Amino acid sequence: MQETLIQNKTEETLFGQLDQYEHEQVVYGYDKDTGLKCIIAIHNTVLGPALGGTRIWNYNSEKEALKDVLRLSRGMTYKSAISGINLGGGKAVLIGDSRQEKYKSEKLWRSYGKVVNSLNGKYVTAEDVGTSAKEMEYIAEETEWVMGKPSYLGGSGDPSPMTAYGTYLGMKASAKKKWGNDSLEGKKVMVQGAGHVGAYLIGYLAKEGAQILVSDIYEDKIEAIAKEHKVEVIPADDVYDVDMDIYAPCALGATLNDDTIDKLKCSIISGAANNQLENEKIHGNILKERDILYAPDFLINAGGVINVYLELVGYSEERAYATTEKIYDRTLEIYARAEKDNITSHQAAIELAEERINDIAKLKAKI
Numbered sequence: 001m002q003e004t005l006i007q008n009k010t011e012e013t014l015f016g017q018l019d020q021y022e023h024e025q026v027v028y029g030y031d032k033d034t035g036l037k038c039i040i041a042i043h044n045t046v047l048g049p050a051l052g053g054t055r056i057w058n059y060n061s062e063k064e065a066l067k068d069v070l071r072l073s074r075g076m077t078y079k080s081a082i083s084g085i086n087l088g089g090g091k092a093v094l095i096g097d098s099r100q101e102k103y104k105s106e107k108l109w110r111s112y113g114k115v116v117n118s119l120n121g122k123y124v125t126a127e128d129v130g131t132s133a134k135e136m137e138y139i140a141e142e143t144e145w146v147m148g149k150p151s152y153l154g155g156s157g158d159p160s161p162m163t164a165y166g167t168y169l170g171m172k173a174s175a176k177k178k179w180g181n182d183s184l185e186g187k188k189v190m191v192q193g194a195g196h197v198g199a200y201l202i203g204y205l206a207k208e209g210a211q212i213l214v215s216d217i218y219e220d221k222i223e224a225i226a227k228e229h230k231v232e233v234i235p236a237d238d239v240y241d242v243d244m245d246i247y248a249p250c251a252l253g254a255t256l257n258d259d260t261i262d263k264l265k266c267s268i269i270s271g272a273a274n275n276q277l278e279n280e281k282i283h284g285n286i287l288k289e290r291d292i293l294y295a296p297d298f299l300i301n302a303g304g305v306i307n308v309y310l311e312l313v314g315y316s317e318e319r320a321y322a323t324t325e326k327i328y329d330r331t332l333e334i335y336a337r338a339e340k341d342n343i344t345s346h347q348a349a350i351e352l353a354e355e356r357i358n359d360i361a362k363l364k365a366k367i
């Protein structure tokens, strides 16, 4: 990993893309009978097996799905490395609409489980966008390499509450850095995406007395949130135009891009979505120049992977909370490093993660 920042070069060939992101392996799975079309990307296994969730999304093209899985798996490498856990980075995507019945079927998820099993533990899966403990249960029929299973199967269940907790702590650390005080009381926080993580995050924000703005593309998600908490609903297209103190992306990635970044009126960006910066270097630098504090996504949304990692090595809720709580201090440490070296917070986080990977690689070579 010589280059710390990846440009959005459009590589035309598959191996060109693997070279650009320095991946180890990509596996395609297909089953005509079940409708399975999946891609598993293994980015780096220096620290341990490549763990990362399975996302199901209605991608516009196979190229878009590949780009997503490559970016997401690389993010997992950094996420685990910076969190001090012994996992590599991987991710999987299924092409399909999770709201349609055929993409909820047992046969589909079991046929996917067979593909995961064929990797013999090099890739370990869990939940992500569009999947839940239910799908993990189907996958577990075919492979032991699945975490985040329901508790009645000995699993740690849905990782989203822990992801939300870590994201909330990262947000508080960001407030501390920006305003000298980590209270979120009265702060206007725009939560984009009221899904698994967004909903739990809103719970924490409500408890602390933040002013919550929320947006989702599905009416039922908004209704469920509005029933429980006092929120102001913002249409999905207006998110980047409203005044807010904190923007919390909790939907899909790449929302910090050429179309949105100049419009944003906020002091902090701190959310759970993976790969928020469409171009890490360009958009990271624009945020730095605009003095918008950016909490690196893979640093603050690590609660979920910490939770599922502990399932591999010995789970207890207490241990999961204690490990996730380290996100607060680590976020402050990253901001201090970025300031000292005059680099973006994202770059500072990548450097810290790479240092750990390189250190452990050297150590392993000696044994």
Ligand SMILES: NC(=O)c1ccc[n+]([C@@H]2O[C@H](COP(=O)([O-])OP(=O)(O)OC[C@H]3O[C@@H](n4cnc5c(N)ncnc54)[C@H](O)[C@@H]3O)[C@@H](O)[C@H]2O)c1
Binding pocket: 127, 128, 129, 130, 159, 160, 161, 163, 192, 193, 194, 195, 196, 197, 198, 215, 216, 217, 218, 221, 236, 250, 251, 252, 253, 272, 273, 274, 301, 302, 304, 305
């Ligand atoms: N679940 C976890 O533990 C976890 C861990 C780390 C990172 N993440 C990341 O956090 C994000 C949310 O994950 P999740 O598990 O809550 O997924 P989810 O599918 O439960 O929720 C995502 C929500 O975003 C909404 N959405 C999609 N596009 C939108 C748009 N343009 N505007 C507003 N809302 C939109 C969806 O309707 C959905 O309600 C994802 O980027 C995911 O990769 C999740």
